[in-house]
Amino acid sequence: NTVKTSEQTTKTAVKSTQQTTVAVTKSSEKASRAAIKTSEQTARATIKTAGQSVKSAQQALNASQKAAKASKIAAKKSAEAARATAKIAKEGVKTTVRATIAAVKAIKLGIKGLVTVIVSGGSVAAIVIIMICVIGLVAGSCFGIFFSGDDTGSGMSMRTAISEINTEYQQKIEKIKSDNPHDVLETTGRKAVWKDVLAVYAVRTASDPNNPRKVAYMDDTRLKILKDIFWEMNDISYKTDTKKETVIKEKDDGKGNIIEIKVTEKRTYLYITVTHKTVDEMCIKYGFNAEQKEQLTELLSEDNAKLWSGVLYDYRVGGDDIVAVALSQVGNIGGEPYWSWYGFGSRVEWCACFVSWCANECGYIEDGIFPKFAGCGHGVQWFKERSQWQDNTYIPKPGDIIFFDWAYDGLTGTADHVGIVEKARGNTVYTVEGNSSDACRQNSYPMGYYEILGYGELFA
Numbered sequence: 001n002t003v004k005t006s007e008q009t010t011k012t013a014v015k016s017t018q019q020t021t022v023a024v025t026k027s028s029e030k031a032s033r034a035a036i037k038t039s040e041q042t043a044r045a046t047i048k049t050a051g052q053s054v055k056s057a058q059q060a061l062n063a064s065q066k067a068a069k070a071s072k073i074a075a076k077k078s079a080e081a082a083r084a085t086a087k088i089a090k091e092g093v094k095t096t097v098r099a100t101i102a103a104v105k106a107i108k109l110g111i112k113g114l115v116t117v118i119v120s121g122g123s124v125a126a127i128v129i130i131m132i133c134v135i136g137l138v139a140g141s142c143f144g145i146f147f148s149g150d151d152t153g154s155g156m157s158m159r160t161a162i163s164e165i166n167t168e169y170q171q172k173i174e175k176i177k178s179d180n181p182h183d184v185l186e187t188t189g190r191k192a193v194w195k196d197v198l199a200v201y202a203v204r205t206a207s208d209p210n211n212p213r214k215v216a217y218m219d220d221t222r223l224k225i226l227k228d229i230f231w232e233m234n235d236i237s238y239k240t241d242t243k244k245e246t247v248i249k250e251k252d253d254g255k256g257n258i259i260e261i262k263v264t265e266k267r268t269y270l271y272i273t274v275t276h277k278t279v280d281e282m283c284i285k286y287g288f289n290a291e292q293k294e295q296l297t298e299l300l301s302e303d304n305a306k307l308w309s310g311v312l313y314d315y316r317v318g319g320d321d322i323v324a325v326a327l328s329q330v331g332n333i334g335g336e337p338y339w340s341w342y343g344f345g346s347r348v349e350w351c352a353c354f355v356s357w358c359a360n361e362c363g364y365i366e367d368g369i370f371p372k373f374a375g376c377g378h379g380v381q382w383f384k385e386r387s388q389w390q391d392n393t394y395i396p397k398p399g400d401i402i403f404f405d406w407a408y409d410g411l412t413g414t415a416d417h418v419g420i421v422e423k424a425r426g427n428t429v430y431t432v433e434g435n436s437s438d439a440c441r442q443n444s445y446p447m448g449y450y451e452i453l454g455y456g457e458l459f460a
Helices: 002-082 101-119 124-139 144-145 158-179 196-206 220-233 279-286 290-299 302-312 320-328 336-342 351-361 375-387
Strands: 083-089 093-098 184-191 233-251 258-276 401-404 417-425 428-433 441-446 450-456
Touching: 144 196, 144 290, 144 302, 144 441, 158 220, 158 233, 158 258, 158 302, 196 220, 196 279, 196 290, 196 302, 220 233, 220 279, 258 401, 279 290, 302 320, 302 351, 320 417, 320 428, 336 351, 351 375, 375 401, 375 417, 375 450
Parallel strands: 184 258
Antiparallel strands: 083 093, 233 258, 401 417, 401 450, 417 428, 428 441
8 A cells, every 4th residue: 555655646746747847838938939039129129210210310411411402593693683684474484584683683583592492491372472572673673664565555566655655756758758859869877776765764763862653554644654755855956958969860852762851940859867876875864873884784784685675575475576587677768777787787678677776686597497688699599508498479478578680770680679578468468578669668569570580488
């Protein structure tokens, strides 16, 4: 019994030991798994935190790069503004204008605010508002003249004002002619170039110390100011003289023969002289200060030629723009603006100079789509070499260049005269010509007229 009891005790002890070992092992395994799980979670959390840190760092870097880029762009815009650029609107954005003293200061202030807004993460709306203010400052200065080409609601525009004043000018000339019967008319001189008149008007009106006005639009008050300045810059004088002269007349000798006889007659000469003041003379007359003179210089800079064209002429697509330029010159006598622009020091036969001048006002010569020529033959050759020549059976379009071969010298087949086609209607072609009886005139001819040599097709 004692041995049996001892065996049972031993078995019980072994079993208990086995159970304890299993329990300890299971507990240890559980603890180990828990520890491993915790370690894995900790590791994943650490990796996630590290990833977020990297992402945050990248975002910070990107933000820094964007801010630097925005600052660089803003600085570039500021530099561009300092080089005097501004955008002028006509059906969207128009040509670049070289802004001047007052405009540059305004744009610099606007760009400075723009840089601050961009770097601080400002909204697009705020940026747009700043730029609108900048453009508003330019429009409110003398440079607002470049906005004046279109009607802004008053029923007037700069072009209608110029047309009205040109009509008054021509009516004065015609009244002098009708009030003074004459046999011979001689006209000398020319009126001031409209660009000069408008520049003086813009500076004087926008910077009037007593009552400054915006020049971006036209109304009755501004029209009166413009008329006053125009007539202060232009003067028309005249005189008459009677002379005894020997002239040759043709008469029938009574036998069916035409004979020439010399006759002494009294002939009345009417001399009309047009004189104009220069921009420098107007500066003295109005007492312009240094800043106003500098504004005038900038306004009249050759860099702004296309902007002036936009104000003076009603540009459309195709050849209508050169027609508008030509029509604006109707009534000019003597052709000095055109032959002097070409480079001649004194008067020449100026029909081709006039056509070239009109093309230059449109930017055609600069763009390489039109020749600069003073001799009609050179113009014909240029169009022929580019297969843009048409004979006189062609039905021309507005803006085409019409060449004539006058019959008085025997229809030699070479060009004697040139003009610009205004339009073709029915059986008639209507033209604008320089040096037509020494003036810019509108003329018309039957389609296919025998003295029409042919046409240079502007937009083939």
